[in-house]
Amino acid sequence: MKTVMWENNKVVMIDQNKLPNELEYVTMSSVHDVANGIKEMKVRGAPAIGVTAALGLALAAYNSKATARHEFIKDLEKAAEIITGTRPTAVNLFWAAEIILTEANSVKGTLEEAREAIIKKALNMVEEDVQINRKIGEFGANLIEDGDTIGTVCNAGWLATAGEYGTALSPIKVAHEQGKKVNVIAMETRPKLQGARLTAFELMNDGIPVKVIVDGALGHCMSKGMVDKFICGADRIIVKSGGHVANKIGTYMASVLADKHKIPFYVAAPSSTFDFDKDLSELIIEERSKSEVGVINGKWIIPKGANVFNPAFDVTPPNLVKAFITEEGVISPPFREQLKILRC
């Protein structure tokens, strides 16, 4: 299944906020629509919002009323600013914007040809994402033994990517295809419950046994020997610092608990998630609204006027990561040295 598509010169995506109760596709006809869709987390997951950003920029190219190349580029740069401003922690937005703007600046021919080249580039990025994630799955499946139970946080499945496999769930799916028995313990992942809503939905569709737990139960499950390995995705990995992982809030906690119980903790991510430029100190942790925590299914669960602290991400230090699973292979420490292979 596909998370996001290009149809009749519009962007069509699953509204993931309505899953698992409703599978509803929404159509977006401007880059503003797409940016709002990313902000409201209709689409989420690092690779998915990366390719969605690319499609959003394709939409900006398609809609541009520019008559000269420099105006066209200006329109695209404006669009890129709108898109990258939606979720500051996700490196894939910037990655997508850079690729599309590079294409816009380098492509030859008429304005119409440039427009088409950009749309084609974005569609290629969608296709490539699926292939990359399949490779992550193949490398990662080697780490999974028959009978393993894998813990995971948030949703890093096909819904978090362009489609099909996902990142953290890809090794699990490939191992399952290979005939290994794999079970999953999915942290529900408050506040937005992507584990309960999306990961459970995906794995059930794939026939992979999954149990949902509240986030606070992970330590208990690990202490009882119920988790053999933990695999999560990532929103940005800072290479300069040796591989600090920005991922969904709760990931750091999971890594500390895994370390305590000697459970291997893996991060599965395509090379587009690795940030070779920024220092750790430049990493922005997005803080989201109070109502995202305080309102569930339309009703407040906190008293009126209560304060909430709602960081969307946390940072797992590289010493708690056993290995990174990428489309180029499984990368083990020393990360500062080994991660260089991702920079082509």
Add this chain to the structure above:
Amino acid sequence: MKTVMWENNKVVMIDQNKLPNELEYVTMSSVHDVANGIKEMKVRGAPAIGVTAALGLALAAYNSKATARHEFIKDLEKAAEIITGTRPTAVNLFWAAEIILTEANSVKGTLEEAREAIIKKALNMVEEDVQINRKIGEFGANLIEDGDTIGTVCNAGWLATAGEYGTALSPIKVAHEQGKKVNVIAMETRPKLQGARLTAFELMNDGIPVKVIVDGALGHCMSKGMVDKFICGADRIIVKSGGHVANKIGTYMASVLADKHKIPFYVAAPSSTFDFDKDLSELIIEERSKSEVGVINGKWIIPKGANVFNPAFDVTPPNLVKAFITEEGVISPPFREQLKILRC
């Protein structure tokens, strides 16, 4: 404020499932009503369900149609069985049942006098609980410095006791009364969100600044230096094993994170919570329903047919506990030796 009361020979309690949106009192006229109230967590928190159990048995004494003492005792024993079967992890239920049954067996005089003695005993237990918790607060407040931010899980405030102070929140309230500046970070505590609903409600009423976080954000907050100390309550503390703490799911995770970040982790509990009889291996961890995790505000958040693992409690080993705060004083390691003072 009082959590549970004896009024016109009935038990009246706040329906805590409706907080913070509605403050509704429910009236219970039989021990079965009271048992259901405990099971459905209308009343929750170890000391609160202890005194509620005592009042439930007082109700059984009041309602008994027995005409002979041995029938009366039999009625009470049946009632005790019903009450203690509701939440197997909570030692306070058994504590309350033992006290009431001992009273029933030892009291002299007519059946009518026995009935009255039991009701009086239960009411005394309610009163004593408030005094005990005030003492916990006084001892615990000495551990809190001006400007501290205290992390806590679930609700161990007045709503978790007979009223007024609570256990884990009592040191915070007493420190606040003493003029110290204290802030609280409250884990929302899925699945039933007692932190978000009840702890925030209580502390806001007391004028103590509180921030609600999702449970998965605790590690992030600790890593950012936002938490100076952590205080939680307990449902049962196994003394024979040196002080293993059964408490709300998520507590163990908090203790591991506190240890990782060198944050003192305290358990505040009255001596009635300490179990001197059972071995750790005999500790039963209550598992609750799938819908408790899967349904929030009347709507399913997991796919139809998804599996859920919902342990209500976890176990924190004594090596992760800095000290126990009790009505007899602050008890530091070696616990096996020091906890003996609680057995009078």
